[in-house]
Amino acid sequence: KETAENYLGTKVKNAVVTVPAYFNDSQRQATKDAGQIAGLNVLRVINEPTAAALAYGLDKTQDKIIAVYDLGGGTFDISVLEIQKGVFEVKSTNGDTFLGGEDFDQHLLRHIVKEFKRESGVDLTKDNMALQRVREAAEKAKCELSSSLQTDINLPYLTMDASGPKHLNMKLSRAQFEGIVADLIRRTVAPCQKAMQDAEVSKGDIGEVLLVGGMSRMPKVQQTVQDLFGRAPSKSVNPDEAVAIGAAIQGGVLAGDVTDVLLLDVTPLSLGIETLGGVFTKLINRNTTIPTKKSQVFSTAADGQTQVEIKVCQGEREMALDNKVLGQFTLVGIPPAPRGVPQIEVTFDIDANGIVHVS
Structure with a gap:
């Protein structure tokens, strides 16, 4: 914040903050809170590979599918995007938030x-x-x-x-x-294959591979990417600056200065609740375009039950406990009735920042 203010010579209040695409809700919320503690009004939290794609594609007229391979200091992300006439649509994202x-x-x-x-x-x-x-x-x-x-x-x-x-x-x-x-470089391969599978594209469909993050300068990493996607990675973006440039473009979009760009991002992890037997029941699947909302009607499991516990989780594993528990809440004040009779509608909402709200 201070660096920007010193350079611009004016106060800076609003900000677009980037995060690793594979960050979960808690990590996103913590990043947003950190911005607020620093005195910034965080207008939007955007995913780093998406920001890099914006920096790359802003002046390109050709429609194409691109992959962004982002290996930074602490995290790894891979995103597959389709760029068409100023619309940047994320098809899938994957990664490892503890690899960098x-x-x-x-x-x-x-x-x-x-x-x-x-x-x-x-x-x-x-x-x-x-x-x-x-x-x-x-x-x-x-x-x-x-x-x-x-x-x-x-x-x-x-x-x-x-x-x-x-x-x-x-x-x-x-x-x-x-x-x-x-072994560390090898760990980036499976998320890339998964991202292509989720986006329903083969490596032959991908017209460009962008490398982002300082670690992508390592020749062995570049070779691995080339072997994986069957093409040499593009040198057209600066691996250190692309993400910040993309965030600035998104800031321009939000301020109304950049008009011909539309960004459609996705939620990286499935959102759901714990149901009978500790099973994780998905309500919003991973790679769903955000913002999105989904309503679910809940009922009681026993006669005369007056409250229902709901545990909200994020992840891909079968059992709720193996996923990241975002929180739990209790619906109270249910009028006593035979089991299955009360109907309680709960809405799960993922905003454009990838942050979950429940109402």
Whole structure:
């Protein structure tokens, strides 16, 4: 907020905030609250891959289906969109909200610590200061290996033992690093396949693949994307700036300055309730265009019952407990009657921010 105000020389009140597409309701609500705490009026929460697609497609006249592969610092998203004459329609979205660049750093950190122990006999896991230096060096090495085939990790006076100071000096090749993080890159494949399946498109239908997020600079990631979609990813968007540019375009749409753009996004996760036997009954399926609402009539399970407990969950698993519980509420004041007679209508509403409201 301060950065924007300093640059513009005026007060900034309204904001469009972006979140990973696969964020659930609680994560979205927390992000919106954080904006409000910072003194911003959050006009809209939009999904990062969708924002990147806006940045890419604003000046394109050709209709096409695109995939946005977004591997950032902490999260991974994949979205499939159809762009037609200014209409950006999200067909499906998938991802992993706990997979990103920090995990790559962590894998490399563990490798360095293990090697150091093997060579010097010293275990760094007890030494927080040393670990912090290794973590910074790991991140730096990761970035360097995107442009060079080998890097040196050199940390003098990293720690001490009875024999004196210990220095860390090791060479790391790109191939070694790719081996260390291979499982993380592999974890992005299944969500991509699922997103294509949900969008009912094959890789041959996808006319462009955009890479977003700093981690998408890693050559092995780019190669994986190319193998997965059968085409080289597009270089037409800046992986760090595309999302912010897209958010600015959406801000322009909301302010009425940009008129020929329509954004149709989807809810990433199914919304439903817990029913008899702990089963998760879906009311709004994942990849439904938002905003959307669905009403459901509830009744009682026993004679003379005066209240009903309703547990609202979000996710794809069969049992309610395996999904994210968004909250529960109790319908009270039901007039006593034989079971199944009272009719209570509850409406579930997902707004344009992907946030759930129940009435």
